[in-house]
Every structure is written in structure tokens, then in C-alpha cells.
Amino acid sequence: xxxxxxxxxxxxxxxxxxxxxxxxxxxxxxxxxxxxxxxxxxxxxxxxxxxxxxxxxxxxxxxxxxxxxxxxxxxxxxxxxxxxxxxxxxxxxxxxxxxxxxxxxxxxxxxxxxxxxxxxxxxxxxxxxxxxxxxxxxxxxxxxxxxxxxxxxxxxxxxxxxxxxxxxxxxxxxxxxxxxxxxxxxxxxxxxxxxxxxxxxxxxxxxxxxxxxxxxxxxxxxxxxxxxxxxxxxxxxxxxxxxxxxxxxxxxxxxxxxxxxxxxxxxxxxxxxxxxxxxxxxxxxxxxxxxxxxxxxxxxxxxxxxxxxxxxxxxxxxxxxxxxxxxxxxxxxxxxxxxxxxxxxxxxxxxxxxxxxxxxxxxxxxxxxxxxxxxxxxxxxxxxx
Amino acid sequence: xxxxxxxxxxxxxxxxxxxxxxxxxxxxxxxxxxxxxxxxxxxxxxxxxxxxxxxxxxxxxxxxxxxxxxxxxxxxxxxxxxxxxxxxxxxxxxxxxxxxxxxxxxxxxxxxxxxxxxxxxxxxxxxxxxxxxxxxxxxxxxxxxxxxxxxxxxxxxxxxxxxxxxxxxxxxxxxxxxxxxxxxxxxxxxxxxxxxxxxxxxxxxxxxxxxxxxxxxxxxxxxxxxxxxxxxxxxxxxxxxxxxxxxxxxxxxxxxxxxxxxxxxxxxxxxxxxxxxxxxxxxxxxxxxxxxxxxxxxxxxxxxxxxxxxxxxxxxxxxxxxxxxxxxxxxxxxxxxxxxxxxxxxxxxxxxxxxxxxxxxxxxxxxxxxxxxxxxxxxxxxxxx
Numbered sequence: 001x002x003x004x005x006x007x008x009x010x011x012x013x014x015x016x017x018x019x020x021x022x023x024x025x026x027x028x029x030x031x032x033x034x035x036x037x038x039x040x041x042x043x044x045x046x047x048x049x050x051x052x053x054x055x056x057x058x059x060x061x062x063x064x065x066x067x068x069x070x071x072x073x074x075x076x077x078x079x080x081x082x083x084x085x086x087x088x089x090x091x092x093x094x095x096x097x098x099x100x101x102x103x104x105x106x107x108x109x110x111x112x113x114x115x116x117x118x119x120x121x122x123x124x125x126x127x128x129x130x131x132x133x134x135x136x137x138x139x140x141x142x143x144x145x146x147x148x149x150x151x152x153x154x155x156x157x158x159x160x161x162x163x164x165x166x167x168x169x170x171x172x173x174x175x176x177x178x179x180x181x182x183x184x185x186x187x188x189x190x191x192x193x194x195x196x197x198x199x200x201x202x203x204x205x206x207x208x209x210x211x212x213x214x215x216x217x218x219x220x221x222x223x224x225x226x227x228x229x230x231x232x233x234x235x236x237x238x239x240x241x242x243x244x245x246x247x248x249x250x251x252x253x254x255x256x257x258x259x260x261x262x263x264x265x266x267x268x269x270x271x272x273x274x275x276x277x278x279x280x281x282x283x284x285x286x287x288x289x290x291x292x293x294x295x296x297x298x299x300x301x302x303x304x305x306x307x308x309x310x311x312x313x314x315x316x317x318x319x320x321x322x323x324x325x326x327x328x329x330x331x332x333x334x335x336x337x338x339x340x341x342x343x344x345x346x347x348x349x350x351x352x353x354x355x356x357x358x359x360x361x362x363x364x365x366x367x368x369x370x371x372x373x374x375x376x377x378x379x380x381x382x383x384x385x
Numbered sequence: 386x387x388x389x390x391x392x393x394x395x396x397x398x399x400x401x402x403x404x405x406x407x408x409x410x411x412x413x414x415x416x417x418x419x420x421x422x423x424x425x426x427x428x429x430x431x432x433x434x435x436x437x438x439x440x441x442x443x444x445x446x447x448x449x450x451x452x453x454x455x456x457x458x459x460x461x462x463x464x465x466x467x468x469x470x471x472x473x474x475x476x477x478x479x480x481x482x483x484x485x486x487x488x489x490x491x492x493x494x495x496x497x498x499x500x501x502x503x504x505x506x507x508x509x510x511x512x513x514x515x516x517x518x519x520x521x522x523x524x525x526x527x528x529x530x531x532x533x534x535x536x537x538x539x540x541x542x543x544x545x546x547x548x549x550x551x552x553x554x555x556x557x558x559x560x561x562x563x564x565x566x567x568x569x570x571x572x573x574x575x576x577x578x579x580x581x582x583x584x585x586x587x588x589x590x591x592x593x594x595x596x597x598x599x600x601x602x603x604x605x606x607x608x609x610x611x612x613x614x615x616x617x618x619x620x621x622x623x624x625x626x627x628x629x630x631x632x633x634x635x636x637x638x639x640x641x642x643x644x645x646x647x648x649x650x651x652x653x654x655x656x657x658x659x660x661x662x663x664x665x666x667x668x669x670x671x672x673x674x675x676x677x678x679x680x681x682x683x684x685x686x687x688x689x690x691x692x693x694x695x696x697x698x699x700x701x702x703x704x705x706x707x708x709x710x711x712x713x714x715x716x717x718x719x720x721x722x723x724x725x726x727x728x729x730x731x732x733x734x735x736x737x738x739x740x741x742x743x744x745x746x747x748x749x750x751x752x753x754x755x756x757x758x759x760x761x762x763x764x765x766x767x768x769x770x
Contacts, residue, residue: 005413012412012630023631024409027397027584028390029709060447060586061609064626068609099608193627199412201445201586201629221485221605224446224453241449242578244586244629245397246408324414 001322008353009326010142010171010300012193012200013343015250016257019197022249030245036237038252043234045255049173050188050206051263052180057230058251059203060244063170063191066203067096069225070166070187071134074211076219077101079133082123082163084108084115084148087141088329089168097136100220111144111331112302114295117152124160133214134164134187140172143329145302145338146290147176154183164211170194173204174258175270175299175342186211192247195270195299197254197344201247207231270298273341273350276381277301280354283377284361285369289336299342302328308364310337316364321356347382354378386707393738394711395527395556395685397578397585398728400635401642404582407634415630421622423637428619430640434558435573435591436648437565442615443636444588445629448555448576451588452481454610455551455574459596461604462486464518467508467548469493469500469533472526473714474553482521485605496529496716497687499680502537509545518599519549519572525557528714530687530723531675532561539568549596555579558589559643560655560684560727571596577632580655580684582639582729586632592616655683658726658735661766662686665739668762669746670754674721684727687713693749695722701749706741732767739763 007014028035039058046056059065075081079102083094086109097104107123109115115137124132135157140147150167157165164186169178173188174195180188186208193200207215207227215228229240258266274296281288281303289302305313310328314337317323326338339353354374361369392399413420424443431441444450460466464487468479471494482489492508494500500522509517520542525532535552542550549571554563558573559580565573571593578585592600592612600613614625643651659681666673666688674687690698695713699722702708711723724738739759746754 003411005411007412007414009414011627012414015412020409020411024405026388026390026405027392027400027578029392029394029397029711030585031711032709060445061450062445062627062629065446065609096608099611100606191627193412193630199629199631200415200627201632223481223484224450225609226484242396242447242576242585244447244584244632245578246584246632247586247629324417326414326416 004322006323006352008340008349009324010194010338010340010342013197013340014345015199016197016254016344018257019250019253022253023199023246025246025249027245030242031238035245038248040237042248042252042255043237045259046204049255049258050178050180051182052206054180054206054208055231055234056204056206057227057234058239058243059205059225059230060201061203062200063189063203064092065225066189066191066205067093067168069205069227070189071096071100071102072220072222072225073227074164074187074214074218075102075133076217078103080105080131082107082120082132082135084120084135084137084153086113086115086144086146086148087111087138088143089141089170090138093136093138093168112146112289112291114146115148115153117149117156120153121156124156124163127160130162132160132163134166136166138168139178140176140297140299142171142300143332144290145297145300146295147172147297151183154185158184164214171297171299171342174266177263177267180206192251195342196251197257198250199247201244202251270342272382273345274298274301276350276378277339277341277354279377279381280374283369283373284357285366299340301339301341302336303339304336308361308366310334312364313337313360316360317356320360323353323356350378350382351375389707391708391737393725393734394709395579395723395725395727398582398725399730400584401582401639401729403642404635404638407638408584408631410631410634412630415627416623420630423633425622427633427637427640428622430644431589434640434643435563435565436567437591439565439591439593440616440619441589441591442612442619443624443628444590444610444615445586446588447585448574448588449477450610451574451576451590452478452553454590454612455572456481456485456487457605457607457610458612459549459572459599459603460487460518461602463488465490465516467492467505467517467520469505469520469522469538471498471500471529471531471533472496472523473528474526474555475523478521478523478553497531497674497676499531500533500538502534502541505538506541509541509548512545515547517545517548519551521551523553524563525561525682525684527556527685528717529675530682530685531680532557532682536568539570543569549599556682556684556727559651562648562652565591577636580727581636582642583635584632586629587636655727657767658730659683659686661735661763662724662726662739664762664766665759668754668758669742670751684725686724686726687721688724689721693746693751695719697749698722698745701745702741705745708738708741735763735767736760
């Protein structure tokens with residue numbers, strides 16, 4: 001049905017009406033006092049969301065742009081970096097390191113499993129001559145629905161002493177707690193179309209004092225993504241290059257909504273949606289790709305749809321109920337569907353998605369569950385919390 | 386007065402209501418058939434606007450991002466490039482070349498004057514060993530209101546044989562004709578918040594077959610701005626990384642409006658606004674920064690405000706009539722104001738801006754003009770055409 005699309009993919013995520021209205025305002029000059037006032041508010045609120053006193057800078061770019069900014073500003077050609085790999089987006093980090101001539105060493109875990117912080121510790125402890133300049137960790141792996149133990153990994157990086165932590169928080173920021181100051185995270189990248197309740201187009205990078213020290217000696221070339229330029233302008237509540245002004249209007253409203261809800265409530269909501277979804281999927285007789293509840297992302301649930309064909313399920317849900325789920329990527333193509341439950345998602349949305357799943361699964365040949373079991377399992381979680 | 390801002394700066398420019406409405410639509414998945422349908426239309430219409438059969442790629446970035454893409458995709462460290470310099474944005478190109486380790490040689494003209502195509506020809510003819518890999522030209526210089534003779538310069542580049550033309554068309558595309566195929570331009574960069582009647586956040590790069598040949602051997606590192614990735618995805622009407630979906634919605638509507646108006650009518654409108662504004666400024670007893678009508682940009686008119694202080698004039702117009710003009714940049718700070726008349730600007734807007742100028746100039750001490758002379762001069766142009 002036209003205009004009835006329900007997005008339950010891990011980005012873009014649904015956007016509140018008040019944010020959409022703000023997007024449609026007439027632009028103003030980005031060098032005006034009025035715009036600086038908005039930027040001042042946005043920059044303050046971003047620090048609140050990032051739980052940090054570090055700089056949080058706003059780029060006009062998608063998540064990959066912020067990933068690149070997290071590399072080119074702090075590293076030099078040939079630098080040795082550890083890339084923690086257990087999914088497609090971690091692989092993208094490794095590819096990017098290769099593209100910039102870094103010596104990227106992969107520490108891998110199977111897709112669907114969490115990284116072993118001990119493996120990171122071992123690699124860092126073996127580096128007695130301090131050659132490792134950075135450790136790149138994807139916090140919530142969007143391709144598999146796994147969340148890695150960032151707190152422990154960051155502790156091992158701190159013990160190493162010189163390596164920077166470079167964190168992909170693209171699908172965790174705004175969905176899971178990323179306490180930058182408490183965990184002493186150096187560089188944290190995220191993007192607007194995930195936990196921010198915003199459309200895509202803006203990216204964010206948080207930078208610690210230690211990372212700024214690395215910036216001073218980093219030799220990779222940069223200009224548009226040169227964070228030093230963004231820092232210099234952020235002090236005056238502006239940006240070095242024309243920002244996506246209308247997206248900033250929307251961001252201001254979205255951050256205000258997030259403040260109203262409060263960080264603890266936001267994280268509790270995402271956690272509740274994760275466990276409700278997982279309980280429902282199990283009750284429907286399907287498998288979870290990330291089997292261990294403890295390492296499941298609060299932002300995305302990946303579902304192994306066998307015996308039903310994943311793409312058939314996805315297209316049928318889209319066609320019959322106007323619900324968009326994401327498919328599997330790379331080696332997971334055709335094997336899983338991914339339910340995004342991050343950002344502007346409420347309890348009702350979880351019930352809706354599960355009940356639609358219940359409706360279509362038998363039609364696609366999967367009947368090995370008690371009718372009503374999925375919704376009932378989700379209800380139990382949602383009403384208990 | 387709240388919500389009464391009238392933008393007459395050279396970006397961001399005014400945005401039509403239908404485009405604003407499109408910006409505020411609910412996002413859809415960027416990997417969906419529905420979005421690919423929109424992208425297909427946008428990519429087709431962009432080729433129409435660029436007057437080319439070359440690839441025109443869409444980036445989520447501001448103009449500076451497209452400038453960077455125009456360098457890193459086609460050049461290697463140490464490459465010799467000519468940068469045609471007669472304003473702030475040309476200087477930015479030169480700075481960017483320096484940041485990427487290119488051997489940038491500047492060919493300069495005084496600010497406010499056009500580049501001499503003969504100087505470019507001489508430099509290229511002297512390069513008998515074909516060391517010059519690219520010539521960078523800012524078509525319409527936003528900082529001074531000068532338009533350079535791109536057609537002649539491109540002809541000299543073609544005569545050189547191997548150098549690529551890299552064109553900054555940020556404030557010319559959509560305001561002046563940039564016939565890419567006819568003039569055989571290799572790389573042409575532009576941005577949404579100028580002649581496109583759109584807010585900032587999207588950038589565009591047109592790439593010729595010859596430039597794609599250079600891409601194959603270019604060694605500057607790149608990832609987010611790697612145009613080869615964009616080309617591979619554009620074939621399937623999508624993008625390698627999440628695009629600013631809502632801005633693409635707006636762009637589709639803006640391009641449709643431009644098609645309705647037609648290229649010739651759009652360029653005639655901008656030309657009319659240029660000559661009306663220039664006639665009015667002269668009639669008001671003020672000087673034009675770019676004195677030669679033949680090299681004045683159809684997008685921006687820079688006005689030397691002496692004896693009135695430029696910043697005083699600007700802030701008074703903003704405060705008294707809610708009209709935003711741009712100030713001077715770098716060496717021109719405090720000396721000029723820049724009237725942007727590009728994108729969604731109609732004849733009425735020109736009359737409005739000129740009559741507001743007439744109203745405030747005497748209050749700021751400038752009375753050396755016949756009351757009504759500015760509006761009358763503008764009227765004469767606008768009603769004659």
C-alpha cells in the first residue's frame with residue numbers, strides 16, 4: 001500500500017514526524033548566528049549522547065566517510081593496525097586499511113560469534129616494541145547482529161599503552177551504551193540513520209586527547225575529512241565546509257527527543273526489543289544467527305529462516321504487509337533476514353513485526369510452531385519489563 | 386521577523402516548497418527497488434543537466450568532498466598539475482593539491498579579473514614532455530563573482546593532449562551552461578546547494594572516458610570517495626555507501642522542476658538577473674568588484690560597498706528586511722557584499738533585493754544616487770527581456 005512502508009532494517013531507520021518536519025524547513029546560511037546557535041546545541045547534545053567531554057565532530061558523509069576519517073586523521077602509511085573481524089563491516093574496515101596502505105592484521109572470530117577479547121590481549125601483549133598504532137573494533141556488527149565486548153577490548157588497548165582504539169559504533173550509538181569517557185575510547189565513529197532517529201547523510205566522530213596527539217604526526221593525506229579543520233570550526237559552532245543544513249535541523253530535534261527520553265530509558269527500550277524479538281523467533285521455531293543472548297546486539301536480530309527461503313520471506317513480508325526487513329550480506333545472502341529494531345522503534349512495532357512473521361511463515365511452508373506462540377513470547381517480555 | 390529569511394547568498398540558496406516537502410518524506414531502504422527507481426530518474430536527469438553522456442555520480446558530501454574526489458581518483462603523488470587561481474575557491478583547490486602531495490603550479494589572475502586562457506595555453510605548450518597531468522579551473526569563482534572562459538581553456542587542454550580538465554562548476558552548474566560533451570570536459574564537480582535549488586549535502590562529479598583511463602593508474606589512496614565504486618553501483622541505480630536518501634528525494638523533485646523550465650530558460654533567467662543586478666548597482670552609485678560585464682558570473686554579483694561599510698550594510702539588511710547577503714572572504718572581508726542570484730530565484734527577488742538596498746543605503750550615509758534609480762535600472766532590464 002502506498003506510503004505504508006514500515007522500516008525494520010538496520011538503517012535507514014524510522015524517523016519521527018517532528019524530525020521530518022524540521023528537515024523540510026527553509027535552509028539558512030551556515031555562516032549565520034542563527035545556524036551557529038543550532039550547531040552549539042547539537043554539539044552539546046552529541047557529547048551527552050556520546051557520554052564524553054571529548055570533541056564530537058559532525059561530518060556531511062555516510063558511515064563509511066566517518067570510518068575513513070577515523071583512519072586518515074590518526075595514522076601514517078605502513079602503520080600496523082589490528083582489525084577485529086567478525087562480519088562484513090569489520091571486513092570493510094580491513095579493506096579500507098589496505099586501500100590506505102596500512103599494515104592491517106586481522107584478528108578474526110566466526111561470523112555470528114563475538115570476538116575473543118583475550119585474542120586481542122595476546123596480540124597486544126606480544127607487541128613489546130609498540131608497533132601497533134591502532135585497534136579497530138566494530139562494536140555492533142550490523143551484518144550479523146553480534147555486539148562485541150568493547151569494554152574488555154578497550155581495557156587491553158589501554159594496557160598496551162600506545163595503540164589507539166578506533167571504534168565503529170555505527171549501529172550501537174543510540175541503541176547501546178557507549179560510555180566513551182568511562183571506557184576511555186579514543187576514536188568513535190557513527191552515522192545519523194541508525195540510533196539517531198534520523199535519515200542518512202550526517203556522520204559523527206568522537207576524538208580523545210590521545211587521538212589528537214596522534215593526529216599531529218599522522219601522515220595519511222586528507223582534506224575534506226581532516227578532523228583538525230572540523231575541530232577548529234566546532235569551537236566557533238560551525239563547520240569548515242558547508243554542512244547538510246537541513247539534516248542538522250532534523251538532528252537538533254532528534255537529539256532533543258532523545259534527551260526527553262533519557263539515556264537509560266533508550267538503552268532499556270533497545271534491550272527489551274532485543275529480548276522480545278529473540279524470544280519470539282525461538283517460539284516460532286526459527287534459529288537465531290547469533291545464538292548467544294549475551295553477545296546479541298540490541299540493534300539488530302539476525303534470523304536463520306531455514307526451512308523458509310530468506311529472500312522469499314523478505315519479499316512476501318514487504319508485499320503482503322509493507323514491512324521491510326534486511327537480507328543477509330555476502331556469505332549470508334539468502335540465508336538470513338535481519339530485523340532492525342534501533343532508533344525510533346516502539347514496543348508496538350515489535351508486536352507488529354512478529355505477528356506479520358507469524359502470518360506469513362505458514363504460507364511459506366513453515367508450520368512447526370504453535371499459532372500465536374511468537375506474539376505470546378514477545379508479549380511476555382514486553383509486559384514484564 | 387521569524388521565518389521571513391530571504392536567502393540571497395551564493396549557497397545555500399532558496400529551496401522550492403515542493404522540494405522541501407519531498408525532504409520531509411519517510412525514508413525508504415536504499416537497497417530497495419523503489420529507491421533504485423528514484424535513483425534511475427535522478428541519474429538520467431543529472432546527465433541532462435550536465436549536457437553529457439558521461440557518468441555523473443552522486444556523493445553524500447559537500448562541494449569540497451566532490452573537489453577531493455576530482456583529485457584523488459585521477460592523480461598520483463607527485464603529479465604536476467596547473468591550478469588556475471583567481472579567487473578563494475581556486476586557492477582551496479591549490480591547498481588541496483598540496484595536501485595530497487601533488488606538484489601544484491599556480492597560474493594566477495588578480496581577484497576580480499578573469500583568467501587569461503593564453504597564459505594557460507602558454508604553460509601547456511611549454512610542457513613538451515607532457516608532465517602536466519591535470520588543469521584545475523574554477524568556472525564561476527564564488528568569492529569574486531567572476532566566470533572564467535572555460536570553453537577556451539578546455540580547448541587548450543585538448544590541444545595539450547594528455548592533461549585532464551578538472552572543473553569546479555560548483556556555482557556554475559544550473560546557472561550557466563556547462564556543455565560537458567561539447568567542450569570535452571573531463572571531470573566536473575558541483576554541489577546541491579547552488580544551482581540545483583536544493584539544500585546542501587549532495588555532491589556530483591561528471592567523469593569522461595579519458596578520466597576513467599587516468600583512474601586506472603591513479604595512485605592516490607581513496608575509499609569513501611572512490612568513484613570507481615560509485616560507477617559500479619550507478620549501473621544498478623544505487624550507491625556503494627548509504628546515500629542521503631531524503632536529499633535524493635528532494636533532488637528528484639528539483640530536477641523535475643528544472644526540466645519543466647528547460648535549460649535555455651534557466652540560463653536566460655540567470656543572465657537576466659545578472660545584468661539587472663549590475664545595472665542597478667551602477668545606478669546606485671556603487672562599484673562592481675568584477676568590472677567587466679563579459680566575465681561577470683550569472684550566479685553572484687560582488688559589490689564594493691564603499692563608502693558604506695560592507696558588514697554594516699549586510700547586518701542592517703538582515704535586521705531590517707530579513708535579507709541575507711554574503712560578505713567578502715579572506716582579503717575581501719569587510720570590503721564587498723555578494724548577492725547570490727542562483728537557483729530558485731525569480732525576477733521579483735531581484736527587485737526586492739535592489740529596493741531594500743535603496744532603502745538602507747541612505748541610512749548608512751550613501752546618498753549619491755537618484756532615489757529610485759536602482760529599481761528603475763533593474764526594471765528596465767527585467768521588462769525588456
